[in-house]
Amino acid sequence: MAEPTQKASGIEALISGMMGKDRTATIKANKCMTCDGEATTFSDALSRKEYAISGMCQVCQDKTFGDK
DSSP, X not given: OOOOOOOXXXXXXXXXXXXXXXXXXXXXTTBOXXXXXXXXXXXXXXXXXXHHHHOOOHHHHHHXXXXX
């Protein structure tokens, strides 16, 4: 189970409203906030840290930030 980063309650509410799901619960369930896929395999420690922040799986991170 991944551990999501802590955010101010207002930010959590904004993200949940925009995405239609709870960021903290989604990350703890190892799911992607963007595509709803599994989020268990990452290319490196930085990508795993990004998952704890944004909730994006490796595929969605690569689509958003570009492949390494």
